[in-house]
Amino acid sequence: MSRLVVVSNRLADPRKPAAGGLAVALGESLARTGGLWFGWSGTVDDAAGPGEGQVHMRKAGSVTLATVDLNQEDFATYYQGYANSVLWPVFHYRLDLADFHSAYVDGYRRVNRMFAQKLLPLLRDDDTIWIHDYHLIPLASELRALGCRQRIGFFLHIPVPPPLILAALPHHPWLMRSLLAYDLVGLQSQADVSHLRRYLLSEMQAEELGDGRFAAHGRELRLQAFPIGIDVQEFERLGAAPEAVQTRTALHQEYSRRQLLLGIDRLDYSKGIPQRVRAFQQLLEKYPENRHSATLIMIASPSRDDVNAYADLRQELEGLCGAINGDYGDLDWMPLRYIHRVVARRRVPGLCRASRVGLVTPLRDGMNLVAKEYVVAQDPEDPGVLVLSRFAGAAEQLQEALLVNPYDTEGMADAIQTALRMPLHERQQRHARLMERIREHDVHWWRRSFLEALAAPAPAILNPPLEPLPAQADQAAASSSASAA
Numbered sequence: 033m034s035r036l037v038v039v040s041n042r043l044a045d046p047r048k049p050a051a052g053g054l055a056v057a058l059g060e061s062l063a064r065t066g067g068l069w070f071g072w073s074g075t076v077d078d079a080a081g082p083g084e085g086q087v088h089m090r091k092a093g094s095v096t097l098a099t100v101d102l103n104q105e106d107f108a109t110y111y112q113g114y115a116n117s118v119l120w121p122v123f124h125y126r127l128d129l130a131d132f133h134s135a136y137v138d139g140y141r142r143v144n145r146m147f148a149q150k151l152l153p154l155l156r157d158d159d160t161i162w163i164h165d166y167h168l169i170p171l172a173s174e175l176r177a178l179g180c181r182q183r184i185g186f187f188l189h190i191p192v193p194p195p196l197i198l199a200a201l202p203h204h205p206w207l208m209r210s211l212l213a214y215d216l217v218g219l220q221s222q223a224d225v226s227h228l229r230r231y232l233l234s235e236m237q238a239e240e241l242g243d244g245r246f247a248a249h250g251r252e253l254r255l256q257a258f259p260i261g262i263d264v265q266e267f268e269r270l271g272a273a274p275e276a277v278q279t280r281t282a283l284h285q286e287y288s289r290r291q292l293l294l295g296i297d298r299l300d301y302s303k304g305i306p307q308r309v310r311a312f313q314q315l316l317e318k319y320p321e322n323r324h325s326a327t328l329i330m331i332a333s334p335s336r337d338d339v340n341a342y343a344d345l346r347q348e349l350e351g352l353c354g355a356i357n358g359d360y361g362d363l364d365w366m367p368l369r370y371i372h373r374v375v376a377r378r379r380v381p382g383l384c385r386a387s388r389v390g391l392v393t394p395l396r397d398g399m400n401l402v403a404k405e406y407v408v409a410q411d412p413e414d415p416g417v418l419v420l421s422r423f424a425g426a427a428e429q430l431q432e433a434l435l436v437n438p439y440d441t442e443g444m445a446d447a448i449q450t451a452l453r454m455p456l457h458e459r460q461q462r463h464a465r466l467m468e469r470i471r472e473h474d475v476h477w478w479r480r481s482f483l484e485a486l487a488a489p490a491p492a493i494l495n496p497p498l499e500p501l502p503a504q505a506d507q508a509a510a511s512s513s514a515s516a517a
């Protein structure tokens with residue numbers, strides 16, 4: 033059987049619980065199969081020059097972790113810059129927050145090239161390579177240029193916006209063309225597949241071959257949705273462990289006269305946190321019977337602090353939470369508990385179970401694993417209600433949640449009120465259906481179905497190696513071929 037090589041920017045020890053959906057899901061997948069996990073070490077080390085990070089190898093059970101340090105300039109241009117100040121906002125439909133600084137794309141290309149150079153000597157001929165997320169889109173084309181012939185799949189964890197938003201990205205012809213170096217591209221939702229399909233047809237003049245296959249620039253690309261899931265059994269085990277029970281009991285005791293509402297997110301503008309807080313304020317205003325009762329616990333864990341948009345968001349949120357507590361709070365009740373810290377993953381099931389309403393209301397989200405975790409943590413005899421944004425990838429699967437538009441403050445307040453008042457039999461019915469779907473499409477289904485599709489026979493066209501060109505030349509070449517077509 034071929035060895036699995038997973039590559040992602042963020043790694044975690046698969047034997048330990050991690051925060052961040054990608055690290056959690058990949059850790060759980062690799063713990064099953066064993067293999068090699070390659071990516072950034074999380075360390076910024078200035079001893080090395082740009083693009084010259086050191087590789088560290090260590091074993092974590094059946095998984096070998098191979099990690100590379102980044103130099104400060106690489107970190108600033110590749111991770112903070114192109115990945116999180118350009119691709120993240122654009123792919124989350126936020127062109128207004130994108131910072132198209134010219135040094136960023138150079139850093140991004142440099143780090144992708146360095147990752148290819150460091151990974152290549154660690155590869156075996158029959159490896160299956162699975163690359164993840166927006167940090168590493170051009171990695172396969174860099175590997176192919178170095179002669180790598182193994183099968184390479186790519187999974188994008190974030191949404192794909194409509195073609196005209198993608199086309200606003202200054203280097204989009206180069207970036208998107210590098211996807212052709214993959215044998216299979218997996219996306220979170222059907223909406224994402226439909227957007228990328230339209231981009232391929234309109235911007236890349238691709239020919240549609242059917243069954244999710246496209247031909248462009250003499251290569252063939254396969255495209256398919258593989259909605260990521262959670263490890264249901266592992267999460268249930270976590271929920272039955274003493275720490276989860278302790279968290280739940282402590283919350284029940286402290287809030288015995290209250291109705292708890294819960295949000296758990298990284299502090300990210302895509303997660304719609306201020307919009308959620310405003311909806312909660314509207315709930316207290318429009319339905320005053322919830323005052324002295326409804327209490328919102330908002331865990332907003334620190335994320336990408338050094339990127340301006342994130343620092344601005346923190347300021348906005350802290351002002352908003354302070355104002356609501358000041359306006360509505362009383363000696364014996366504070367409406368909002370805002371926590372700007374990472375909550376240990378083992379505490380997540382207890383927090384979810386103690387909460388009557390789970391608020392997962394991103395403005396855009398690739399999937400959102402918290403939505404699935406919230407459902408799994410519930411007591412089936414007396415479950416809480418999930419209020420879910422229709423703009424989370426998870427909404428395509430979780431139709432029995434109360435689906436909301438996070439931009440509609442009043443509509444969200446009404447949905448929260450409905451959730452708080454929902455009769456037991458309706459809560460049970462919705463919960464049972466949600467559980468069925470989450471169980472069926474768990475993280476193991478996700479890994480299995482992606483890897484089976486990747487192992488399927490090679491496309492009819494023999495994909496030749498794709499030569500990487502300098503960014504400028506690449507862009508010019510891509511636009512001239514587009515205008516010629």
Ligand SMILES: O=P(O)(O)OC[C@H]1O[C@H](O[C@H]2O[C@H](CO)[C@@H](O)[C@H](O)[C@H]2O)[C@H](O)[C@@H](O)[C@@H]1O
Nearest residue numbers: 042052053054165189190260397398399400401
């Ligand atoms: O690594 P960070 O910069 O700290 O960010 C954490 C991760 O955030 C994003 O997660 C995405 O993947 C989840 C699992 O598929 C999905 O549920 C969620 O909707 C996405 O936002 C990011 O894509 C990861 O690369 C980061 O590691």
Ligand SMILES: O=c1ccn([C@@H]2O[C@H](COP(=O)(O)OP(=O)(O)O)[C@@H](O)[C@H]2O)c(=O)[nH]1
Nearest residue numbers: 051052053054298333374375377400401402
């Ligand atoms: O303080 C926190 C915040 C988040 N998480 C976990 O991190 C993951 C977040 O994944 P999601 O897909 O919801 O969003 P992402 O942060 O990856 O965009 C979930 O498993 C959460 O339970 C956690 O353990 N502690």
